[in-house]
Amino acid sequence: MRYSVFSILNQALRGNTGWKPVWREPEPRPAYDIIIVGGGGHGLATAYYLSNVYGITNVAVLEKGYLGSGNIGRNTTIIRSNYLLDGNEPFYEMSLKLWEGLEQDFNYNAMVSQRGVLNLYHSDGQRDAYARRGNAMILNGADAELIDQDRVRAMYPFLDFDNGRFPIQGGLLQRRGGSVRHDGVAWGYARGADSRGVDIIQHCEVQGFIMEGGTCVGVETSRGPIRANRVGVAAAGSSSRVMEQAGMRLPIESHVLQAFVSEGLKPIIPGVITYGAGHFYISQSDKGGLVFGGDIDGYNSYAQRGNLPILEHVCEGGMALMPAIGKARMVRSWGGIMDMSMDGSPIIDRTPIDGLYLNAGWCYGGFKATPASGYCFAHLLATGEPHDNAAAYRLDRFRSGAVIDEKGSGAQPNLH
Amino acid sequence: MLINHPLLGPRDAAEFTCFGDASLLLRPDPGPNGEPDQAAMDAFHDYLHLRDNPAGTHQELWYHEQGDRSWLVVTRDTINHSIIKVELARNVKARNLKTREGAG
């Protein structure tokens, strides 16, 4: 069913009783061309681009829970392409361009909203580092502006310009950055893939890989064995658990990242803003909730919940930056499992096992990457070759030293 | 979280910095000086980058940064965060050095 003003009017007249399921609930077939393990944002996007761009529709997406139940459904919804390093920036810029055309492409309003992402700087050194980054963004075809304190003040008059511990000197602004309604992304991709014939199979847990002569030819699942020519794993925080079943150890640790949302409030924060002297960033959703977060808790966890020290630390950063939010009340906190990689950058690559492909290591930046990740993973699965924009995301980079370490923290996943 | 420091008793985890998998204690044999051989390169690659990352019992390093600066090996469940054991890292390392010598 195509969505339009007319479909809504038509349904309104019929008491909204004629809507069709957005996706089917198919039984798994015995074999597919391609199986995607993981029905989160990246897995669903991969299926969407396989079916819509690469013409491969004999595809199954296997999801342990309900579709979109992972980090696509619990993040702070920010999109941006303000990366420094050459390995990253072309990929994230590709992603941002895909976001810009996404809704018309999949006929679903995911509320892509380019209200600007502003990263504040508080010292000359930070300003120069942002200048380097902004210039790298321009060289990669993205947009970036380095703005001074006056321009920051014009955009966000209620920041603590006068009394703060760390003076706000200015910021790096990417106007094309913004936010997206996260669940809508999962649903839009699922609907778009399903309509092309992709089977999205929920509540189907992968319990092992079927190997023949060293080649992966399918998966064992809670709903029986399913064979495939190629298997792509896009299991985010569960990547290590899934790949362990193929005997692989990954350059990944799973950590908890908390995020927070306040009660709905009348609009006060127009765009996305990141504090440069503490772990805090914030935006306001279209429903009025202040959506904010900071750093990971710092310890390995699969618990999908965090603890108080980081929560309090994030709020301290918030109050240091904008004391006007003191009376806004946090209504929900949650934790997601982050697949923190050893250099803070992701992996989209073949594995040493024929037929088995990996998409992992997104740290806490996976949401904005969803379209490009799906596109590039689809490209890899369809052609067997890495997409140009994801060419740096190889597993062997830790051997060669071609790491993509934006923060320069080294092989210490909880510092990225 | 509370970490029961072997010397100081229970301390809030906020006093500590977590450094991940305690397999970092097992730094591989670097081999002869100068240009390393492939075996050493491989061993260090795995040591520094590859992780079991278990969902369950996990031995990990915590540094008492806002305290006595001990490095601890904490055995903790990554699913429910319960702590099973806390030891001084130097004792754990000394123990496995001894084991290695015994084996050698």
Add this chain to the structure above:
Amino acid sequence: MDADFRLKGGLINRRKPLDFSFNGAGLSGYAGDTLASALLANGRHFVGRSFKYHRPRGILSAGVEEPNALVTIGTGAMADPNIRATVAELYDGMVARSQNHLGSLEWDLLSVNDAFSPLFGAGFYYKTFMWPAAFWEKLYEPMIRRAAGLGALSGQDDPSRYDKGYRHCDLLVIGSGPAGLMAALTAGRAGLRVILAEQDFIMGGRLNAERERIDGMPGAEWAAKACAELTAMDNVMMMPRTTIYGAYDHGVYGALERITDHLNDGEDGDGGDQPRQILWRIYSRRAVLAAGSIERPIAFGHNDRPGIMLAGSVREYANRYAVAAGRRVIVFTNNNDGWRTAHDLRSRGVEVAALIDTRSDIDLPAPAGVRVIQGSAITDTKGRTRVRSITLMSGEELACDSVAVSGGWSPTVHLTCHHRGRPKWDASIAGFIPAGEIPPGMDVIGAAAGKMATSEALQGGITAGTSAARDLGGKTVKMAMPDCEDRAFGIDPVWHIPSSRARAWVDFQNDVTTKDIRQSHLEGFRSVEHLKRYTTLGMATDQGKTANIPGLAVMAEISGKSMDEVGTTIFRPPYTPVPIGAFAGRGRGPDFMPTRIPPSHRWAEERGAVFVETGLWLRAQWYPQPGETHWRESVDREVIATRSSVGICDVSTLGKIDIKGADAGEFVNRVYANGFAKLPVGKVRYGLMLRDDGFVMDDGTTARMAENHFIMTTTTANAGGVYRHLEYCRQCLWPELDVALISATDQSAQFAVAGPNSRRLLEKIVDDGVDLSNAAFPFMACGAITICGGVEARLFRISFSGELAYELAVPARFGDALARVLMQAGEEFGVTPYGTEALNVMRIEKGHATANELNGQTSAHHLGMGRMLSPNKDFIGRIMAHRPELTRGDGIRLVGLKPVDPAKMLSAGAHFLEADAPSRASHDLGWMSSVAYSPILNSSIGLGFVKNGYERMNSTVRAVDFMRGTDIEVEITSPHFIDPEGRRLHD
């Protein structure tokens, strides 16, 4: 005089009348009222508008579950939006306003949305607003955003103060109803350290809302007596107005205590010495959750009109607050509890027009004079801003001005789910009860555990208290079970009335109706999480406390599943919303982070220094002189003075690590990439430190003070990180080495004394017998000396500026004095203090790398220090430093850069491109990492990384800075701009 709807009795203080205003109208209530009870006493039900359809909404409940009665309390910067009137303790002078309307509350222009509600079904926005694409951000979204939210922040800095605190106890009791009180009494008498936390401003929970008797006295009186006993115990801490908002790991609970919210503290928030709220972290050995249960509504046609309330709340308003919900109340129930409300209202003289029970053949005593209608239901209601009548299934219409609805009670299991416990369905009470991974050490008792009878609650308290006492070493106490009256719990769950054709609300605040749930099911959003996310069910400020269970039940019914199969969404902290300001506490403004000041800070202040934040440190950036109007004038002067005579600079912020032990030499040799084994006593060496992944971690100088004693310095930024790394190496990698470390950064004040006259200056302050001649104390010498007549000091002949220079360290307490002594002694040389800017200029002139170059992404080869990697030893980072990308010959190299036109100014962050190359990343040659203006060279100079930089030496490239709009031709040079041979160092 009492307001119109005030009854007799209650727990309010009639001797303390309070004046307040709502939307400008002056009203009055009593101490002990909430805003909601005071409004109801004045006959005011209609107090708000719903989120989506802007429908008139009244007070639904008497507690934290309130979805409708959200108001803004206070004015100016103290305006506090989205306050639930039902828990706002009334104070004299309270100013409350309704929210979320365009125009007045009564005539809200946005209520037009309601007329178009068929268009705004579940998830309508996912299906439209897409054409044309550009219109989303320009038209549709701004329109939606304008309608967003309920209350508004003032936009001013929050003037309230918030504190944080830590408390420890054996047993934390959460909730002070019969179960919690009994648990606290038992544990308290057993001698345990008990904290009893209650979100309400009076203790007693439902006992204050009911008329039942315990031990022969009214429940509220029994509760007060129990509280008196508890208050008298030294080992028990009573915490009213305290919400336990979260259960964290290892017995840690988050608590929010409201200190001044019930006081009138005016617009500036200056409530005296008290903080507004205190965020407590409570460390408990055990916890008892006695949080009771929350009543839920039934979804029938137009069940959202003002005047339609929860039956238990209607009862609470009558009994506790002495307020009648209306003059003609209709009770509608699917369980026995509704009957209680009818009885209590009658006994207080309120007319009950009908008691409607969805069940048939119920044999309960009927309240006198009340028409009981069994086996029926309300299908619709009328009344725009207040319910006026209801329609029964039979079609009969009954007039009323209030409806008390009971759809049953849901145990308050929220905290049991904070460790991802998944509650299970208990059909006998038609509610979810705790199950799965409840937080370790937590007992759940009373209604929170699905034990609905008062006797079960009391007994649960005794059992939990006794078990805690037994396990935690308390005394054995014999507890007598109080006498109490139980009422049989009976329910036949009816969630919605299928024969209702009108819209029936499930989530009042977010306007989710049973039709939305039906549509959600139709479209495939059937799992509870999909339902929640697609319809926004339970995502409002009330977190679905009344909406979730009915919503899930309707979904279960539509999809033909059991409640257990459907399950619940996950309850997450906080239990009720907590202000961001409270989580932050005092960590805001200048107190966000501590400020570290070097030993000479006061002296620098006296000299009028301009300071700069470097990490947590506040350092002197330059020292302006009278007449200097631009910072460059000051910095140029400081550089020239230093290079031509002598300058001093406080460098105490550098990290200093004291290393001692028989294996100290071996240890230092292993942590640095270059050789240290042969460093003689009395000498200093530059050291390059790698991470084990082969990238450069830090650099600094290390002095061998004695055979087994080294002093290492680190960069200011990495002081903590390097120390941590060394402790890691010592404890985790090489415990067999005999070595001890201590961070000594704060122990000493260290000054650079630099410039051709530095030796002559120092000679004036060192004690007799200290020989500073080049022969006795050459470049890179170090030693312990005394100065100024016996002050112990350490002297290092090292130079960051490239001049003849020393660093002189004294105990930190002499730092201020040393600055003054140096200035005095140096007067004849025109000694000049210099700040971090001049320091930076001089290090760039010398080509020294700092944080801009040692950014964690560069290797020794990138920095031009590849040859420092010792081939004769093992060291941290050795193996991985040989990875091809770290050593490749055509990789980036640190070089110097000069504008071809000396009038041009370089900018850090610029990227390098060939003269004719397009502005594309594929042609990017590197970047400028540091720039400075050299008053010696009279030119802007820079350091930067250039691909294949050594091959490009003396060639030119463009330094392109899109951010600042510059494009400058620069020459690639050696990074050593001044004295490349280092002659001055050795003078």
